[in-house]
Amino acid sequence: MMKTDFRREPLHIAILAGLLILGFFLPDWMRFLLQTALAGGLVALGVALQMRAGLVNFGQGLYYVLGGYAVGMLAAKAGITDVFLLLIAAIAIATVAGVVLGLLLSRYREIFYAMLSLAVSMILYGLLVKAAWLGSTDGFNIPAVTYLGWTPDRTVRPDVYYITTAVLTVLACLATARYLTSGAGMLCEAVAENEIRLEYLGASSRKVAFIAIVVAAALSGLGGGLFAMSTGHVDPLMTNWTTSGGFVFVALLAGRGSTIAPVIGFFLLELVRTYALDFAPNAWQMILGSVMLAVILLLPNGLWSLTEWRRKA
Amino acid sequence: MHKTIIPLCLAGTLTATGAWAQDDTIQIGVPVFLSGPAAGAFGQPERNAAELLFDSINEGSVPAPYDSEGVNGRTIEATFSDEASDAVVEYRNLVDRNGAEVVIGYTSSANCKSVAPLAEELQTLTVFVDCGTPQIFEEVVTDPTYVFRTGLTATTDAVGAARYLVDTGVDLSRVAGINQNYAWGQDNWRDFTGSLEALETGSEIVSEQFPQVYVGQYGAEASALLTSSPTLIFSSFWGGDLEAFVLQAAPRGLFARSQVILTTGEALFPTIPDELPEGTIISARGPFSVFAPENELAEWFRTAYAERFGQEPTYPAWKMAQAVLGVKAAYEKAGEGADSTAAAEAMENLEFEAPSGTVRMSLGNGHQAAQSISYGTYVLEDGEPGVENVITYSAECINPPADQTAAEWIAAGFPGAECD
Structure with missing residues (x-):
């Protein structure tokens, strides 16, 4: 089991912030790819957090879609377009869902946790597909968001959205790092390794798991909200098992050594995907699959293990 | 390096x-x-x-x-x-x-x-x-x-289908539908039943089947349709689902006992022309292929x-x-x-x-x-797929006017529709 030390996190997050500032000057299409990848990366970070406690969530898309639909419904149906209100609502709704489901799910481990979380997310998928007033599988579009009464003009909108996403991603990573260095965060690994011993020491493994679930839910809600704002469209695919499986995969691929690993990992994977698609529109999944397989085989601890290896050498 | x-x-x-x-x-x-x-x-x-x-x-x-x-x-x-x-x-x-x-x-x-x-x-x-x-x-x-x-748009398919059924005198007393459970299937069924109402056919909806999209197994749905003994079955299935439905429902006698209308039926021509029962009402979603x-x-x-x-x-x-x-x-x-x-x-x-x-x-x-839309009944001529009894509805007949949405137009009973 790889031991992780999160005291170096502020440095990692500073590096991420630096990269995101450089990212501002990328070509438009790649910056947009980065922007949506940051949103997805937050969800993958949520999955990675739970993995530290030995919980593999195959239904993290549930909180992602809740965040996305919260933004979408408030903006498109209720006419609230202030980005701060929208994103707070996205986080709040996902957190509430995390608390309610966490009460149930924190009792379960291993395959039971994975299957239950998958089941709940697919129930929501089924409900959304049935909801004709929400556009069923077509989903619905979301109008442009405003900033405290200011509507960014079409020409600056991409810049403003990117900055919003980048700043919030960095803040979310900082908050997550703070959580990981707290008691509740550090005990996660103990839950994965030996729950009985943890209980003897006087800690509640259920409580530790519960907090991890809720923190992951909040992160994913924010990710969903940012994704909805970026693409201007939400649909139920956000909570389909294929989407959730993708987040689990990124969490594995990126490694759990740092909060910034899933965020950067998600972007790299998206980059491989879009170039594979451009290079071989008929066989892009095969290229993507080969890359994933190669990473898993060559770097069993994820991409992040490259940085550890360098330090040792 | x-x-x-x-x-x-x-x-x-x-x-x-x-x-x-x-x-x-x-x-x-x-x-x-x-x-x-x-x-x-x-x-x-x-x-x-x-x-x-x-x-x-x-x-x-x-x-x-x-x-x-x-x-x-x-x-x-x-x-x-x-x-x-x-x-x-x-x-x-x-x-x-x-x-x-x-x-x-x-x-x-x-x-x-x-x-x-x-x-x-x-x-x-x-x-x-x-x-x-x-x-x-x-x-x-x-x-x-x-x-x-x-x-x-999908609306024109559904409106055209309802008009064709009325104009050719198909028995519409007991209507059933089987459509995929996603936006396409739901919208088609809603527009079709809405159009029947607007044309005052007095149809009774006896069965509404919404199987998951891409399931490929429709035995249970076919049985449910059979037992509700409909006079007409409407389906907006497409692709592999449509093929599977025809292959599974035809041997059960569904096509023999009820009139079936398939809005995307033309797409079956290259794949299963022999299995698609003759007499099925089909369309190509516009003046395409055999309707061109x-x-x-x-x-x-x-x-x-x-x-x-x-x-x-x-x-x-x-x-x-x-x-x-x-x-x-x-x-x-x-x-x-x-x-x-x-x-x-x-x-x-x-x-x-x-x-x-x-x-x-x-x-x-x-x-x-x-554009216009055409419906017709499927027929095999010397082993070649074709259609007969074709009726073509002009664009003015099956599309809402510029100032109305499709849903409003159907609900209001097709105001302003010009049909020959």
Whole structure:
């Protein structure tokens, strides 16, 4: 089991912030790819957090879609377009869902946790597909968001959205790092390794798991909200098992050594995907699959293990 | 050493792609389904048709009025993209990275909805080929400049189906439906039952089946339909689902005991022409394939397609051909040196010739095509699939007027519809 030390996190997050500032000057299409990848990366970070406690969530898309639909419904149906209100609502709704489901799910481990979380997310998928007033599988579009009464003009909108996403991603990573260095965060690994011993020491493994679930839910809600704002469209695919499986995969691929690993990992994977698609529109999944397989085989601890290896050498 | 190579390659691709867009070529992005369940039924024929049209246009071998080489003399260079990925991200990539001046494609309504506002934002002429949701110009972009759709909406299928059934005197006392449980199936069923009500058929809905999309097993649904003893069964199934349904329901006698209407039935011709029971009412979602008028373009398209791909084109191929020719017509109307914006301006309210006859972009502020729709009963003539008892409904009969949404129009009982 790889031991992780999160005291170096502020440095990692500073590096991420630096990269995101450089990212501002990328070509438009790649910056947009980065922007949506940051949103997805937050969800993958949520999955990675739970993995530290030995919980593999195959239904993290549930909180992602809740965040996305919260933004979408408030903006498109209720006419609230202030980005701060929208994103707070996205986080709040996902957190509430995390608390309610966490009460149930924190009792379960291993395959039971994975299957239950998958089941709940697919129930929501089924409900959304049935909801004709929400556009069923077509989903619905979301109008442009405003900033405290200011509507960014079409020409600056991409810049403003990117900055919003980048700043919030960095803040979310900082908050997550703070959580990981707290008691509740550090005990996660103990839950994965030996729950009985943890209980003897006087800690509640259920409580530790519960907090991890809720923190992951909040992160994913924010990710969903940012994704909805970026693409201007939400649909139920956000909570389909294929989407959730993708987040689990990124969490594995990126490694759990740092909060910034899933965020950067998600972007790299998206980059491989879009170039594979451009290079071989008929066989892009095969290229993507080969890359994933190669990473898993060559770097069993994820991409992040490259940085550890360098330090040792 | 190794570490530096990858970023360098990447940077190389970045700069190279931008420089491709030269004046003697025109970059066209074509997002269609190249993977997933919709690839066989839609993506493949659409891609084939696009390739055929691009090559023929570049050679100048399309019959008049499209017999000039290229688009305003510019050679078409196509980039195909897979619709089965994030549509918004890949649309940006097509336009920003690959330098696509025009985007022609999209089959999924969800993708059309998410891409439409983006096309307006990136100011790129974008022509939707096959997505059916009427919301595109009703709700998503109400004041379009760059977004067009040369295909009909799903509403026209349902309205045309109801009219055909009434006009041919099919017993509509007990109606049942089997449609896929997603937006397409739900919208079709809602519009169809709404149209029956508007035509005052007094039908009783005896069974509504909504199986999951792509399930492929319809034994339980077929039994449920049989036991409700309907006089008519309506289905908007497509692709593999439609094939599976016909193969499983026909041996159970479903087609013998009830009249069945399949709105996308024409697509079965290349795959299971012998298993589709004769007498089934089918459509091609517009004047395509067996319902196409006899003209030189249709004849050319049919022959050239069959020659190159060894199969008659199904309706998605016809729709793609229509979209590509619409773009060529728009560019040529705009004149020499036209760019995306000028072509979009010219395409508004454009009338152009296609293998399916004359297409008028007269709805949705001049951005949505109005075309007729035909229904007929399936018949095998000497082993060749065909149709008889064909009735064609004009565009004015089956499309809502400009100031009304499809749903309102159906609910109000088709005000202003002009049917012969």
